[in-house]
Amino acid sequence: MTTVGDEVGDPGAKTSVSPGWEATADLVVVGTGVAGLTAALRARELGLSVLVVTKAEVTDSNTRWAQGGVAVVDLATGDSVADHVADTLAAGGGLCEEDVVRYIVAGGPAAVARLRARGTTFDRADDGSLARTREGGHSAFRVIHAGGDATGAEVERALAADVGRQRVPVLERHIAVDTLRTPSGGVGGLLLLDRDGARCVVRARAVLLATGGFGQLYQATSNPEIATGDGLALALRAGAVAADLEFVQFHPTVLYTPGARGRCPLVTEAVRGEGAVLVDATGARVMPGVHPLGDLAPRDVVSAAITRRMAATGGDHVYLDATGIDGFARRFPTVHAACARVSVDPAQEPIPVTPAAHFACGGVATSPEGRTGVPGLYAAGEVARTGLHGANRLASNSLLEGLVVGERAAEAVAMDLAAGELAPLGRAVPRAVVAPIADRELVQRLMSRHAAIGRDADGLSGAAARIAAVRQDRALDSHRAVEDAALTLLADALLVAAAERTESRGCHVRTDFAERDDVRWQRSLPVRLDATGTPAVLAPALASGAA
Ligand SMILES: Cc1cc2nc3c(=O)[nH]c(=O)nc-3n(C[C@H](O)[C@H](O)[C@H](O)COP(=O)(O)OP(=O)(O)OC[C@H]3O[C@@H](n4cnc5c(N)ncnc54)[C@H](O)[C@@H]3O)c2cc1C
Incomplete structure (x- = not known):
């Protein structure tokens, strides 16, 4: 990616972008799925001024389509946090972070209680307790559901209604394009395009990405049209580290x-x-x-x-x-x-x-409280990689993650604000963003053919070369261009990580390296953009201090 414009903070820059309007907030939340709405509500409770932006209608999200339910233990049924942790670790193919898994799983019952207090109604069994089903990889009946198989629609409905009741402002059909940078390299707000494609600016002490996954990188997916990985691309461009990108879960x-x-x-x-x-x-x-x-x-x-x-x-x-x-x-x-x-x-x-492509196990590398390595930038939900999912997500653990980490991320922002760790609102001038874009259908075809289930070195490098040959720098001046640039960048990032991992593990199946190799590969692969804006896998020594 290249940017046109003078230094950040130079209000007279001729090539900077003149915003149509400006707004300010303590926290701007990008995305209105389970993670974004939960975070916004919690931030509001904590007294922060919050603005939520979403590129479609409020309820357009992966969350809205979730069927099976939320995995959460109920001690009264004989289930335990330890068993849920063990199931998650077993599914994750050796790459989950056990302390993170325990933290999120243990936070589930309280998070679900608050979700119910916000108005979500789950299905009940004949004895009046919450009905629980079992899904793949679970050793217990612990998945609660709503409307039979319409859990996400009920969660989304209830959270959106509560956001309305709490008068949290939501801007629909506003797409996040790029971050505003502080003089010290942190993030201090967002450049958006409104529904007509006009540029606007939100200056904020903190930005929380809750933009979901990137199933649209493939031809066939369970994900809706919004799942184009925009937040992950935006975070990479802001200097954040991503990890586990090669692990895309295909729903059977x-x-x-x-x-x-x-x-x-x-x-x-x-x-x-x-x-x-x-x-x-x-x-x-x-x-x-x-x-x-x-x-x-x-x-x-x-x-x-x-x-x-x-x-x-x-x-x-x-x-x-x-x-x-x-x-x-x-x-x-x-x-x-x-x-x-x-x-x-x-x-x-x-x-x-x-x-079909279903869930991004990897994402922006964060702590379980949603902190990225970039001051002022937070991420929660499917866009983030906390260490919960490892190489393969356990069924119904992602709504759980959105609920728990969404709340924790809002609390982390409040804490960081109180500790004086976030830059004051600045005057940073938004950059006019130009990024490489390849034809979306070609990218989807190449990824489906060479980077789905069953990958090999020739296919991965061939796909990367094809994309490199056709992509062209274009201004991100429309919603479509923002999405296409994200898909192009994520294709590059995923291909580089998948080529690097010469083994098969979890969702990453290599036909030329069919075995799991714990000696070389029992570790996550962190990816960051190099000086030319190209995704590169970080060496292990660098990676340990990166996120
Ligand atoms: C069909 C289906 C069934 C599923 N079933 C289950 C299940 O039973 N249990 C479970 O735990 N998980 C399930 N999942 C996975 C789960 O639904 C998602 O992982 C989870 O809902 C993601 O929530 P989120 O808040 O991170 O993102 P999402 O719900 O995807 O929300 C992302 C939001 O970000 C917005 N956005 C994206 N980019 C931008 C941008 N550039 N600017 C502004 N806004 C932007 C979108 O418009 C949207 O509002 C399922 C997924 C699918 C697709």
């Missing part, structure tokens, strides 16, 4: 339709939790003999097994046989409706399914 079961592109409806793992099994076109089971948990093995294992079976049988999908589940339409109304739209009746016939 999105609804298959021939040639599907963009957002594909998810068939929640809870369907397997309640007895459905994966079969191929001949009716043969897919999972027996693959993993002790069978159809409820962790997602990376199930997705890889489906991919192998599809390669062996020459198909592009398998089937999920849920015909044995009583009352399917009542328990899974969202899945049932999606199936009905393509004339599939799950009560009568197996559901055609295939893996």
Whole structure:
């Protein structure tokens, strides 16, 4: 990326951007999913002036589409924090940070209690307690859900309503483009484009990125259109370190339709939790003999097994046989409706399914309180890499992370403000941002072909070379350009990390290095932009002091 403009803080710079309007706040939160709204509400409770910006409507988020639920222990059922931690570590392929896992899992019950106090209604069992289901990799029934399989919609509804009640200002259809930099290299606000593409500036003591993941880097994904990784790109450009980018979780079961592109409806793992099994076109089971948990093995294992079976049988999908589940339409109304739209009746016939890009296990490297290595810049939710997920996220741990870390990040901002650690509001002049952009469809095609499940050195380097050959510097002067630049940068960053990791672990499956190699690779790969704006993997010695 290059920037056009004179030094930060030079109000007379001719090539700087003249903002249409300016606003100020203690904290500007970018994103209105579970992490952003939770953080904004907590910041408001702590007495901070908060402004929330989001590039679409308030409820346009990954959160809104979450189906299965929130993983949270209930001691009364015999479950324990230790068991939830153990399940998370087992799914994470040796790269979770155990203290972070314990911190977030232990924070779950209180965070869910506050979520319920904000108006979220979860489904109840016959005895009146919260109904709990089981998902892949979980050793207990601990996943609470709402509306059957519409958990995210209920969480999003309740948080958005509370933000309205608490009168937290939200700017819809305003996209974050770039950070304002303080003279000491920190972050002191944001450059935005409003709904008409006009530039505006928010000066703030702190910026919290809660911009979600980047499923749109691939042709087929469970993620909605907003999931283009903008916040991660913005953080990298601000000098932050990212980590674990090579670990993109492919959900084993999105609804298959021939040639599907963009957002594909998810068939929640809870369907397997309640007895459905994966079969191929001949009716043969897919999972027996693959993993002790069978159809409820962790997602990376199930997705890889489906991919192998599809390669062996020459198909592009398998089937999920849920015909044995009583009352399917009542328990899974969202899945049932999606199936009905393509004339599939799950009560009568197996559901055609295939893996698709679902969740970014990596992101901006943060502490479990959302602090990045850049003063004034915080991140929470799917955009962040706290160390909870390692090489593969355990099902339903991400809403949990958004709830817990969203609150902690707001508290960290309040604490850092009180301690005088954040720069006062400055006069920094926004830079006119120019960044390399490659055609979005080409990037998605290359990533799906060479950086999905089953990667090798030739494919990864070939994809990187193709993108390098076609990308061109362009001004980030429209919403589309901001997203395309983010996708181009993240493709580069992911490809460089995936090429570096010459082993298979969790969601990162290399066909040329099929084994896990703990001697060389039991560590995260931190990525930062070099002096030319190109993503580079940091050497381990540098990395230890980077984030
Ligand atoms: C189909 C589906 C099912 C899922 N099921 C579950 C589940 O059952 N349990 C679970 O734990 N997890 C589930 N997940 C994952 C989980 O939903 C997400 O990880 C989580 O909701 C992310 O929340 P978030 O707040 O970090 O980001 P999001 O909810 O994605 O919100 C991101 C926000 O940032 C905004 N934004 C992005 N870029 C910009 C920008 N440049 N400027 C301004 N605003 C911007 C977006 O508009 C949006 O408001 C599921 C995901 C999907 C897609």
